[in-house]
Structure formats: structure tokens, C-alpha cells
Amino acid sequence: MTALTPGFADPVLDAQAAFRAVLEAMSRPGRVQRAGAGLAPPAPLMPAAAAVLLALADSGTPLVHDGGEDADAWLRFHAGAPVSPTLAEAAFVLATGAPPALSALGTGTEEEPERGATLVVQVASLAEGDGWRLIGPGIEREHRLAVEGLPPGFVQAWTANRALFPRGVDVVLCAGEHLAALPRGITIAEG
Amino acid sequence: MYVAVKGGERAISAAHAWLDETRRGDPAVPELTVAQVEQQMPLAVDRVMAEGSCHDRFLAALAIKQAKGDLIEAAFLLRAYRTTLPRFGASAPLETGAMRLRRRISATYKDLPGGQVLGPTFDYTHRLLDFALAAEGTERATAPEADAPVPAVPRVTELLAREGLMQREDPGDGEPGDLTREPLAFPAARDVRLQNLARGDEGFVLALGYSTQRGYGGNHPFVGEIRVGHVAVEFTPPELGFPIEIGEIAVTECQMVNQFKGSRTEPPQFTRGYGLVFGHGERRAMAMALVDRALRSAELGEDVTAPAQDQEFVLYHSDNIEATGFVEHLKLPHYVDFQSELENLRTIRAALVRESLREAAE
Amino acid sequence: MNAPLEGYNFAYLDEATKRMLRRTILKAVAIPGHQIPFGAREMPLPYGWGTGGIQVTAAILGPADTLKVIDQGADDTTNAISIRRFFTRVAGVATTERTAEATIIQTRHRIPEAPLRENQVLVYQVPQPEPLSKLEPRRAETKRLHALADYGLMHVRLYEDIARLGHIAKAYDYPVMVGGRYLMSPSPIPAFDNPKMHRMAALQLFGAGREKRIYAIPPYTDVRSLDFEDHPFRPIRAPQDCALCGSRESYLDEVITDDRGGRLFVCSDTDYCGERVAARGAAAC
Numbered sequence: 001m002t003a004l005t006p007g008f009a010d011p012v013l014d015a016q017a018a019f020r021a022v023l024e025a026m027s028r029p030g031r032v033q034r035a036g037a038g039l040a041p042p043a044p045l046m047p048a049a050a051a052v053l054l055a056l057a058d059s060g061t062p063l064v065h066d067g068g069e070d071a072d073a074w075l076r077f078h079a080g081a082p083v084s085p086t087l088a089e090a091a092f093v094l095a096t097g098a099p100p101a102l103s104a105l106g107t108g109t110e111e112e113p114e115r116g117a118t119l120v121v122q123v124a125s126l127a128e129g130d131g132w133r134l135i136g137p138g139i140e141r142e143h144r145l146a147v148e149g150l151p152p153g154f155v156q157a158w159t160a161n162r163a164l165f166p167r168g169v170d171v172v173l174c175a176g177e178h179l180a181a182l183p184r185g186i187t188i189a190e191g
Numbered sequence: 192m193y194v195a196v197k198g199g200e201r202a203i204s205a206a207h208a209w210l211d212e213t214r215r216g217d218p219a220v221p222e223l224t225v226a227q228v229e230q231q232m233p234l235a236v237d238r239v240m241a242e243g244s245c246h247d248r249f250l251a252a253l254a255i256k257q258a259k260g261d262l263i264e265a266a267f268l269l270r271a272y273r274t275t276l277p278r279f280g281a282s283a284p285l286e287t288g289a290m291r292l293r294r295r296i297s298a299t300y301k302d303l304p305g306g307q308v309l310g311p312t313f314d315y316t317h318r319l320l321d322f323a324l325a326a327e328g329t330e331r332a333t334a335p336e337a338d339a340p341v342p343a344v345p346r347v348t349e350l351l352a353r354e355g356l357m358q359r360e361d362p363g364d365g366e367p368g369d370l371t372r373e374p375l376a377f378p379a380a381r382d383v384r385l386q387n388l389a390r391g392d393e394g395f396v397l398a399l400g401y402s403t404q405r406g407y408g409g410n411h412p413f414v415g416e417i418r419v420g421h422v423a424v425e426f427t428p429p430e431l432g433f434p435i436e437i438g439e440i441a442v443t444e445c446q447m448v449n450q451f452k453g454s455r456t457e458p459p460q461f462t463r464g465y466g467l468v469f470g471h472g473e474r475r476a477m478a479m480a481l482v483d484r485a486l487r488s489a490e491l492g493e494d495v496t497a498p499a500q501d502q503e504f505v506l507y508h509s510d511n512i513e514a515t516g517f518v519e520h521l522k523l524p525h526y527v528d529f530q531s532e533l534e535n536l537r538t539i540r541a542a543l544v545r546e547s548l549r550e551a552a553e
Numbered sequence: 554m555n556a557p558l559e560g561y562n563f564a565y566l567d568e569a570t571k572r573m574l575r576r577t578i579l580k581a582v583a584i585p586g587h588q589i590p591f592g593a594r595e596m597p598l599p600y601g602w603g604t605g606g607i608q609v610t611a612a613i614l615g616p617a618d619t620l621k622v623i624d625q626g627a628d629d630t631t632n633a634i635s636i637r638r639f640f641t642r643v644a645g646v647a648t649t650e651r652t653a654e655a656t657i658i659q660t661r662h663r664i665p666e667a668p669l670r671e672n673q674v675l676v677y678q679v680p681q682p683e684p685l686s687k688l689e690p691r692r693a694e695t696k697r698l699h700a701l702a703d704y705g706l707m708h709v710r711l712y713e714d715i716a717r718l719g720h721i722a723k724a725y726d727y728p729v730m731v732g733g734r735y736l737m738s739p740s741p742i743p744a745f746d747n748p749k750m751h752r753m754a755a756l757q758l759f760g761a762g763r764e765k766r767i768y769a770i771p772p773y774t775d776v777r778s779l780d781f782e783d784h785p786f787r788p789i790r791a792p793q794d795c796a797l798c799g800s801r802e803s804y805l806d807e808v809i810t811d812d813r814g815g816r817l818f819v820c821s822d823t824d825y826c827g828e829r830v831a832a833r834g835a836a837a838c
Binding site: 267273275512516535 | 567590591595601604624626631661680691720724741743744765791804805806821
């Protein structure tokens, strides 16, 4: 195991900035935001994904991730989120590799849909203006989002997730220092 | 020409300066010290600690001074301070059986191990204004001291439980709920209900407890025991792994013994209504015990018909900081919504006038 | 930015509380119009005086923001001043009275007249988040009704108005359907303001401190005031012109000028009115 790299340089203001990036991403699905500039988390964690978890996860949010030992030590030290006993009970799921099936995550209940999990997925790249056509709350007409690095079948799985609304999983896609979000109410059509 | 009202900022500053001035009162009268409040108004301090949800006599006394003696305002000050404090964890349950007693009475047994200890009580005083207190500097009688301190004695309900006549409580597992961090959800578990009542408004809890005695959800209570005294607070720091005593606090505990007719799974037995509050607060602890028992109606299979048995009604309305805020917010400007009501009413009345004119013409 | 108050964290709340609020806000944005319970903290201002809005603002606010606070549409009402002072003290952020300059606008009872933009967030103070509360006081029951999207109670209530008075008598806190799914309280804004919520470019966040609920409307989301085909929703304003700027479109406050029935009407949105008066003054020069 390598020595721990630092977390946020300014835990208060950097967390606020990362949160605002996620809030903006959730509010305007498909628009690409920046987060985690200056963070140097251990591989395979990317700065944006690391910033999302540092800003939002803590001892009250069970976490599941596939990042391996170094990432685990870093997240434990800087975020302090406990390991979730099961995938379905995790508040946050981080996928640095192939993401788990959306249907395996917690989707909340009809009375408490907010208990649905947040899935943070690291992908190869994110770009506006091309690719998927997104419609739904937060989008005036249509947002285009090109995502490299998701497994085939994701859009189909998303459609099933969308059908659960108001239950469902919310997704934050991260690539390097970029992120974009797919809140559960968004409809994706492939470009 | 009309000019819109301005100068709110200056008005606020001036109002607060005036508030400070009225707090001090006549400067010819010596200023009240926080130590005087703490020492000579101990029951006000206790109430503010209970409703302020924070055991700190000095801060409670300071809050009372700052609030000009308005105890709800003082509790609010203490709560607002409390939320800024870091939280280290939950203490071990208090062992009230090991209480260093100042007062201990039972209404169910004439005599019992440890005996009846009256302690410093208003009970049996004749409520005659004592004009001697108006003369300052008079020497007051000192109370005679017992040869030995009151020993730790078993709780009355424990004696009944050993006989199998008192329902045992489920100690539960893990940390109790904490409504200062999690919002209420229904049905609320007993730990959260008790927390809510322990910091609830004394007047509200008292009135509800009283209502159960008058037939609104009553269950024939007996005071098994009231005990007032000091108990040790223990905490297990994660890095140590064993409990250490971090201090001692004064509390009042009341255990009410109530009938229970029994159910298909349980034989007839006594059930407990429980009250535990910071400081010396018998009225609060007793009322709390009555309401606790009333709130257990649903789980004991009794009909839920009275206000004191209604969880949402009791728990949502017991908090006087919430209540006073919302009642008093009505004095904030509401002229925007009032204006829409005005226009609405004018429209409706104009339509009615048109209607009646049309009818008259026909 | 001024130095924030010594001894307190930036924006008053501790970081764990902010994370809890932020997680709640994000879920609220993902489920438009759905009320989410949260562990509201005791704030140094009373419940019912904007503690929900203050907690939401404290959770999102950063040093790059410019904050505007209005009550009844005005920046200089005493509670608006008090809340603005609070954030100046605990966060040291820039404040403004100009709607166009603000990135965060915390409001009680109004939506500004000028259309809001994409880089703005509107934070509402909400006294009673449950639109069904007057019809069903039990939260366990209203929670079930929202889960079932069963809003028959509200339709019946509005229809009773029509049967009795000829039209819907609700003049403020007029219920809306958000994204075609959740019945939502817009907070006690006049019904006049309801149409501004529909497909607004800015994010709208709602905080109810005493009732411990947060909810949200993402930008460009459908917000429909409940109505009936034969009785469509009608926003009401006083039929006068503003005595200061002459506006015939803005929402007006009625001011009593003497005890002989004298009254006049002025814009409730003081910034909107001031801008118009200034523009007129500039044109006259």
C-alpha cells in the first residue's frame, strides 16, 4: 500500500464547489461540469468521482466500490463511509470498472423513493453536443451527451430504471475532472 | 408623493439596543449575575436545560439572564447553541438504580427498602407568600443533616418485576434514535417518543397528562416511584473500548404503574409509564410518564381515541421552540398573501352584487 | 468577501450537516416535487421565520455567490434584512438587492417579476410543505396518498369552491402538479406567481425547517396549477397601476394612506419597481 495522498485542500470550500458541480449536473442532465481539479486520488479513482464522494459520502452513507485497496484506504480516511453489507443497501456505489446492474441497486419505495441509490460511474470520456439525446426535467428541449466507456445495454437498463419512477437509481458519470448526471426521471434516446 | 418605507436595518439595530436597556432595568438596582440565577433560580435552570436539551447549568442561567426570564426564549438560545457543538456519540444508559438520592417517594408502598425520603420539596408547604424573603440579608434556617447519606436503593418497579407483575421493557439494541439529527417518522419508536417528551414543553405535556386523568385515554396510574438525585454519565470512547465516567448530572425519574388487562399473548400485569428529565422536575417527569403510557396504547392493543394516545398529535406539537416560532411568525409581514385574499374577496363580492342586480332586474 | 464570523464554520452549519442537506437536495432535484424529510437543525433564528430556506441556502452557498434575500418581494423588510445580515456575518458573501446580479435568491412569499436565468437558484422559505395538510393532518396518511398519487381530496376541495362561489377561492399557496406526478405546495406565494414556476430557467429549491422537509423543481420542469377544464386557473392581481412605476403587470401591495379610505397600490417587488423608476428617470433626462 502506498502513502495516502491528501483529500480536499480546503475541506469546506472544495466540498461546496464539488457539490455545486453535482447539483448543476443533476439540475441540467447531460451538461458537463468540472469537479475535483487538484485532487490526486490513488488509481483507479478519478478526480471528479473522488470529489463527488468526498463532498457527499460520510459515516451515514453505506458505500460499495470496486476501486481496490488503495482507493479503499483513501476513501475510508477522507470520507469515512462504512462498507455497505449489500449492494442493495448502499447509498453510494462507485464503479471504476464495469458498473453493476442498475436493477441490483436500491431504488427506494413508493413512499420513500429518495432512498434510491446514487451510482457514480467512471467512464472514458464525456462530451456535450453529440451522442445520446436526453429529455426530461432540467432540459429545455434536448441535451446531447456522448459517453465513451459504458457497457453495451446501459441505455436499455436505464429505460427500465426510468420506468420505475419515482423510484430508481440516479447516476453520476465521471471522466477525469468532468462529470455529468442522469437523474432517474431522464429519458435517453440513442443518437 | 408616496415614498416606500425604508430604514428597516436601522430600526432593527435600535430595537435591539432598547431590548438591552430593558433587560438591565433600573440601573440603581444591582445587576443580576449569572451565578445568582444559577444558584437561586435552580428550577428555572432545570426547565431550560430540559427544554433546551442540553445539560449545562451555567449556559442555562446565562440564557435566562439574556432572555429576561422568558424560559422558552432561554431554551431556544440554549438549543441554538447546542446544535453548533460537535457530537461524540451516545452515553451508556444512566443507571438510575445507583442514583445518589436527594428525594425518593413511592405512592404504592407505605414503607420499602430505602424508605421514603422527602428531600427539598414544595409538597406540604402552605402556599403563603413569605414576606421575610422580601427582606434581603436575613439568615435562613439551615436544614438538619442526616447522619449518613441515603444509600442507593432498588427501584420500586424492579420489586414488582421480580414478582412477575410488572412488564419488562425491551432494552433494544444499538444506539437509541435521535430526533435532533433525524426527523420524526411514524409510527415513532418509544426511544424517540421519550426523547421528544423529555424536551417537550412542560405546559403541553402537563395538560396532556392531566387529560388522561380526566378520561381522555386514562389508564389508572399509580406513582410507583419518583426519585431525584445525581447519576453518573458513562461513555465508551471508541479508542478505549470500555466505559469511563465523564461526570454526574442531576435528574428526576418517575415510574408510573398502570393496569393492563392482558392480551392473547400476555397475562394481565402492570405496565410502566416512564419519565426522566434533567434536574429537579417532578411535574414534568410525572406528566411525561402519563403521556408515555398513553402513547403505548396502540402497541398494547388498546383503543386509540384520545389526544394523548395520538402519536402524531402529541409528538408534532410538544416542542415549544417549534410551536413558538410558528405561532409568532404570524407577526411577520403577510401582506402579499393578504392582498391576494383581499382581491379574491372583492372579486367574489362583486360577482354576488352583479348576480343580485341581475335577479332584481328579471 | 468579508471574513466570516469567528468561531463558526463557513455558512454556520457544520460540514456533516451540510453533507446531509446536500444529499437531500440532490435527491429532491432527482424527484421533482417530492418532499424529502431531513434532519433540520435548530438555527439561531426561530422556526417559521425561514429556517428551512436558511439551511438550504447555507448548504449551497459558496464564496463565489451573490445573495439576495426578499420577503414579500422586498429586500428591506425586517426579516429579509435579518436573514441577509445572518449570511453576511457567517459566510461573508456578497449580497445584492438587484435580482439580475444575484446567483442565489432566498424568498418568502414572492417570485421576482423579472424572469430568472439559468445561473440563478431560487430558494423558497416554506412554512407548510404538505399541500394536503388542511385536508388530512396526518403525515403518515399524506405520505401514502403521495405514493399513490391520489389527489382526489384536493380536487374535491377545489370543486367545492366552484360549486359554492363560482370559482376557486384559493388566492395563495395554490397547489401545483410538478412534472405531472407530485402535488406540491408552492409555499404561500400569491397564485399570481404560480405561472412563473412553470418551466423556469432557474433551479427552484424549497426548505421547510420546522416541518423538516426539502423539495425541488429542476429547471424547465412542467408546473401546472390545479384547475378544471370549465374553470381554468386565473392568476389574480389588484386591477390598478403601480403608483411609483406605473406597472400594470406586476403584483401590487395595497397601502392605506389615511383614515378616510385613501389608498394606493405599489409594486411588491421593490427591485423591479426601482429599476423601472430609474429607467424612466434616465429617459426623462
